[in-house]
Amino acid sequence: MKLVPLGDRVVIKQLVAEETTKSGIVLPGNSQEKPQQAEVIAVGPGKVVDGEKVEMQVKPGDQVIFSKYAGTEVKIDGEELMIVRQEDILAVVE
Amino acid sequence: MKLVPLGDRVVIKQLVAEETTKSGIVLPGNSQEKPQQAEVIAVGPGKVVDGEKVEMQVKPGDQVIFSKYAGTEVKIDGEELMIVRQEDILAVVE
Amino acid sequence: MKLVPLGDRVVIKQLVAEETTKSGIVLPGNSQEKPQQAEVIAVGPGKVVDGEKVEMQVKPGDQVIFSKYAGTEVKIDGEELMIVRQEDILAVVE
Amino acid sequence: MKLVPLGDRVVIKQLVAEETTKSGIVLPGNSQEKPQQAEVIAVGPGKVVDGEKVEMQVKPGDQVIFSKYAGTEVKIDGEELMIVRQEDILAVVE
Amino acid sequence: MKLVPLGDRVVIKQLVAEETTKSGIVLPGNSQEKPQQAEVIAVGPGKVVDGEKVEMQVKPGDQVIFSKYAGTEVKIDGEELMIVRQEDILAVVE
């Protein structure tokens, strides 16, 4: 199954942060606040706002920082993804 | 009876998720949170925003992900449907 | 007395749902949640938004689904009517 | 004293509903919820929105239905009037 | 000291309502709800909205009705004035 986003929406997959505590225990990502970093999975065609085409500025594979609380979580084939607006993507990590 | 949506509205029918618990009991969809996946039943003609025609990007039969809490539930001939704006459809599932 | 709606407003009359309980008692519509289905009684001339004329897409006699909580209830000659914006009409029932 | 409304505002005077209870007592309008029916007293010159002149569609003497909770009550020469926007007038009663 | 309002703002001075109670006592305006009637003291140059110049429709000396809760109270040389937007002036009293 594949998600094809509409308009200026972007499908992203949050990165799981692994962290080693001082005593050496590796905490899986789930026991911590989810990081706001994600990988872009799919990108919509963009949309027209005030007669101006909003071009998409991210592409699949980009590592991005997105706005906390933005977007909708969806579970596709057991995989947790998020669908956000491009507006909610703050920066690309290079 | 048939629903003909106005403007950029879309009539959808939520998919019922069946799930088998670990002990083998099948839970009917009603006992769980409703999934956000739906099938498109009917599509409005689109509408004009800021002098730009908003074309409809989904068609009857499409499997879509829609935004939680969006739309209005209606019961037509005993069948539960939802009427949402195209804006509330996040992605098409292919 | 006759109501002539202004702008993009529409005068509708909610349908009363009659329902027979399992024991055979007919409950009048008033004892239930009001249905969101209505008949269009009168239609305004439309209005201009962003320099585009909003044409009216419903006509007297149409059976429509309207958005819950929308509109204003008025009592004219003892008859309960509602005045809603065309925007609050979700679909026509055919 | 005379009120000359600015922009798209309209001065209206609420109608007092007289009602006879079943026992024959006439209740003056004040003891009931105020009706939403009013007579138009004065009409502003209209205003320009998005470069389009909003023409006034009501005139003094019109009987109108207006939106509950809309407008500002004013007392001029002991007479209770309301000033509403034309937008808050839902329909003309003919 | 003189107030020169910016944009579409208007400096007004609320009228003090004197009222004689039934027993003949004159209540100064302060002990009552402040009336919404005021005299225009100064008028701004107007402003541009959506490329249209908003002309000022009131002038110093006009008696006006203004919207309750609108505006900012200021005390200049011991005199209590209010600065409101022209939008908050509902009507001129003639």
Place this chain on the structure above:
Amino acid sequence: MKLVPLGDRVVIKQLVAEETTKSGIVLPGNSQEKPQQAEVIAVGPGKVVDGEKVEMQVKPGDQVIFSKYAGTEVKIDGEELMIVRQEDILAVVE
């Protein structure tokens, strides 16, 4: 250190009101509600709204009345200043 405001922002410095109580004690401004009068310290270049350049209508040295609760307080070199939008300046005091 010098503040150069961006867009239509204005740096102002609130005036401290000195007041003599009836018993002759001078209360420093801090023990009272801060007055809404201020002196303009620096003015931004203006900004473009709906394709119209918003010109700045105040200049350094102007005494102005500004909207209560507007703006952001900043402390530069131990001096308390405020940064407000020109929109929040209600009038110039002459």
Place this chain on the structure above:
Amino acid sequence: MKLVPLGDRVVIKQLVAEETTKSGIVLPGNSQEKPQQAEVIAVGPGKVVDGEKVEMQVKPGDQVIFSKYAGTEVKIDGEELMIVRQEDILAVVE
């Protein structure tokens, strides 16, 4: 790792205020309210609003005052940064 902001966003790094109490103890910045002064690290390409390109008015290295509560905190390589809109930058400190 490097953050490349999208649209009119700006990556900033808050300045840590060091302060010496009267008794001579130096309080590290963390024990106080964070100052609203920051250094610009990276600047987006700007964006189009109402058909007008919003040019970026700050550049990397600028010391700026930004609006309290604005923006999103991100941690990149252990460094705490913030991503704000240019709109939330109030002034440049020179």
